[in-house]
Amino acid sequence: MAGGSHVIALDCMGGDHGPDVVLKGAELARERYPELRFRLYGQEPAIRQVLGSTPRIAAEAEVVHVDGVVLGSDKPSQAIRRARSSSMGLAIEAVKAGEASAAVSAGNTGALMAMAKIALRTIGSIDRPALVALMPTMRSDSVVLDLGANTECDAQNLVEFAVMGAAFARSVLGLSRPKVALLNIGEEDMKGTEELKEAAAMLRSAAVDLPLDFQGFTEGNGLGKGEVDVIVTDGFSGNIALKTAEGTANLVTGLLARAYRASFRNRMGYLLSRPALRALREHLDPNNHNGAVFLGLNGVVVKSHGAANVKGFANAVCVARDLVADNIISRIAADMASFRAHLPGAAPPAGADTAG
Template sequence: MSQRLTIALDAMGGDKGPDMVIAGADIARERHPQVHYLLFGDTARIEPLLAQRPALRAVAEVRHTPDAVAGDAKPSVALRAGRQSSMRLAIDSVAGGQAACVVSAGNTGALMAMAKFVLKTIPGIDRPAIASFFPTLRGESVMLDLGANTECQPENLVQFAVMGAVFARTALNLSEPTIGVLNIGSEEVKGNEVVRAAATRLREMPLPGRFHGFVEGNDIATGTVDVIVTDGFTGNVALKTAEGTAKLFTEFLRRTFQSSWTARLGYLLARGAFKRLKQRTDPRRYNGAMFLGLRGVCVKSHGGTDAIGFANAIGVAYNLAANGFNDRIKEEMQRLADAKPLPDTKAAAV
């Protein structure tokens, strides 16, 4: 990709901002040398960090912001009182056309509230959804929603499926991604009215992919489908469960290899294999959750990530912006509207 674009960064977001943000931007600069950065935050803290990285300084512009959104701030309070915060002004730069996308490691709820208020939703999309990657036995999959919408109607899940399929085609380069609705069983009679009504509609639609049907929790890791659709409550529980299981497995391995001298010897002999395993399951590799459905690319980085993880989040934003992701969603929604008006799936669920 040779397209030059500008990325806005909330330099004060995250547990270790702005140090982590600036270090991550410098790593991303090496991967995407054609990118220009708008850094929003406290100039007094950002400029000394940039002085240590002259190559990044040459492609970055600092815009001073007096405020930053606290990690524990309520979304409503942040939206009302954070108009001059680094997060809000970074989002504003996307709405104003000064930047192609925004990346923040700050407060998730505040970021979603601000982004939805400022950027608005794409025509045909009622609610934005949080999407991210999951490692699977087959490679990677996309899952949404991961926490933005705790309660959904069938039409929300239908829209999530369309956005997720376009996301998979753009980010994973899949020509015909498979789509599944997360349920408590794969049979058509399983689940509540919402998921059954959504599945009925998805079976009838000319999707930008192929509808597989219902999938269960164990299908997430096996990679049964490329796109997993669910409500934000279930998706967030699945995400946190997967993260906790990964940490538990890592701790079990550490304790096992420290249990005896023969175990330590076994680790030394298999060190190369374990290094590859660590790289494959490294959460930093999958950092960067996209807020799908907004009229601008907005990517949320994990607040506790390091520079490598933040650089990967920047890479997600760059890939989506450079490939016209939002334009593709608009085209798909218009194509579906032209093909056949969406029925009242809310009524079908009653």
């Protein structure tokens, strides 16, 4: 984009809170990245009403009126038919047309995935896109994928997810050589499905020259340890793992709240431990990790949680900006080309000298 700016297309009608959280989140993101510009898709009267309280983006943003809204109850097939008449569909089309660097929506996940895949297509060497997000751990954050886009995956899909996840970790977490592991029922090489074993073998043999460090297998109880930076699995297991982690966090905070209310002495203990509890709550707050990405597409599309607050939506916008600034699509394409070139039996690059 001219002048080093990044234009982000926003689906202003998606999510639980509509334009209010979307625009105020964009305003907050622009405090961090003043170069951001926005194209706002949705019902113009509702958007204009909020723009009065977001002066940082009001003067720069372009409002594109569209009446159609993708509802949370809509099936992907229904949303696809209304792609060119909905705020979600037009935000994605802006990326395809080069009018925006990325699109962000808090709307229907299935609809967003379906429309993005049809409009943007996958990077040439990628079979399927994957849904990736950050998960809090004992150390910092880990990248987890796939989180629900593909319920069944073969070995090749898992390998592609590993390469894409490592590229994502380098962009978002700033890691030069992220540690990557496959989620399995054990760490031993003989455990797991044939697809997992085959994927592990492919990564061990061909990932030597890639900017990632393949660690083998990790178990479910290792998700929260933070010992690896990227955890790879199929969408069925990944979605269960994510929801289990979220539920466990809620369980822990709920039990603590109940315990502190149990007696006067416990309440006094709460007063003493309040700073530590505040830090725990901040670390586990999903708004601090908001912004799932459909990796593998020829364009950046970020999914914000529908219930995200202003800070959460701002984080999703910042994720989109970071991926664009770091040329994530080119990174993935280059990494996949390098990976395939080192597979056993791979053809040499064009023009290479194959003489013995």
